[in-house]
Amino acid sequence: MRNYIFAFSIILFSATSIKAQDVGLSFSFFFPKNGDFSTPISPFSIRGLGINFSDFLGVQTGFSLYRMTGMNVKGVEFESTKPLVGPNFTLLIPLELVIKLAGSSAELNLKGGGFFFYSFDQQLNYGNLDRAIRDYENLAVVNSDFNFDNSPGFGYQFGAEVVVFLSNGYGVSLEGNYYIGGSKLNLVGSYLGYDIAGNSRQENLNYPDAKVDFTGLEVAIGIIMSGGGGKPKQGKKRRRR
Numbered sequence: 744m745r746n747y748i749f750a751f752s753i754i755l756f757s758a759t760s761i762k763a764q765d766v767g768l769s770f771s772f773f774f775p776k777n778g779d780f781s782t783p784i785s786p787f788s789i790r791g792l793g794i795n796f797s798d799f800l801g802v803q804t805g806f807s808l809y810r811m812t813g814m815n816v817k818g819v820e821f822e823s824t825k826p827l828v829g830p831n832f833t834l835l836i837p838l839e840l841v842i843k844l845a846g847s848s849a850e851l852n853l854k855g856g857g858f859f860f861y862s863f864d865q866q867l868n869y870g871n872l873d874r875a876i877r878d879y880e881n882l883a884v885v886n887s888d889f890n891f892d893n894s895p896g897f898g899y900q901f902g903a904e905v906v907v908f909l910s911n912g913y914g915v916s917l918e919g920n921y922y923i924g925g926s927k928l929n930l931v932g933s934y935l936g937y938d939i940a941g942n943s944r945q946e947n948l949n950y951p952d953a954k955v956d957f958t959g960l961e962v963a964i965g966i967i968m969s970g971g972g973g974k975p976k977q978g979k980k981r982r983r984r
Contacts (some may be wrong), residue, residue: 889932898924
C-alpha cells in the first residue's frame, strides 16, 4: 500500500510544480451502483493537475477524499440492491487523458483513463448482509460473521467537463465521470440461521472472488478562476476541489 501512495504522490508533486495558472473551487458527489449517495470531505479534493501536450491534448491527475456511505459487493452468490460495505473514508486518484475542445467563451473536455482507490476504516454492513443471505437461503433469521481483506482497488473511467466563462477571469464548470472498478475483499465466514419452523442451519462461506463494487457516477460543479484574466490560455492549469 505504501508503494502505491508513494508513486501517486510523486505524480501529484510533479504535476503541482508544473501547473499553477488557474484555480477552481468545486464540490463533487458520488452515486454508486446499488449503494448510497456519498459526499466529498472538503477541501480534500484537487483535480486537473497535469501536463498539456498541445492545445487539444493533455494528461491530468489529482485526488479526492470521499466519505462513502455504502458500496455494494460483487463476486458472491447472493445478490443485493443494498450496500454491503461501508461507511468508510475513500481516497480516489484518477489518471486520465483529456481531449480539449475550446471556443471563445466555453470549453469541452473529454476524459478517459484509469483510477486508484483505497478505503480507510472499511466495515461490513451486517444488517444488509444478513438480509441478503436470509433471502437467498429462504430463512427467517440469519446472523453472520465474516473476515475480509481491505485491499487497494483499480478501474477505468470516462467522462466530460463543460466550462463556461462568464466574465473576466471567472467561469463555471460542470463535470461528470463514470467509474467501473473494484478492490479484492475475499470474504470468509459463516452464518447461523433459522427457518420459519424454528429449525437451525449453520454453514461456512468462502468467497475468494468477492470485490467491493466501485461502479457509479461522479458529478462535480465548481467555479474556475483564471489568474491571467479572461478565458484561460490553452496550456498548463491547476484546479482545486
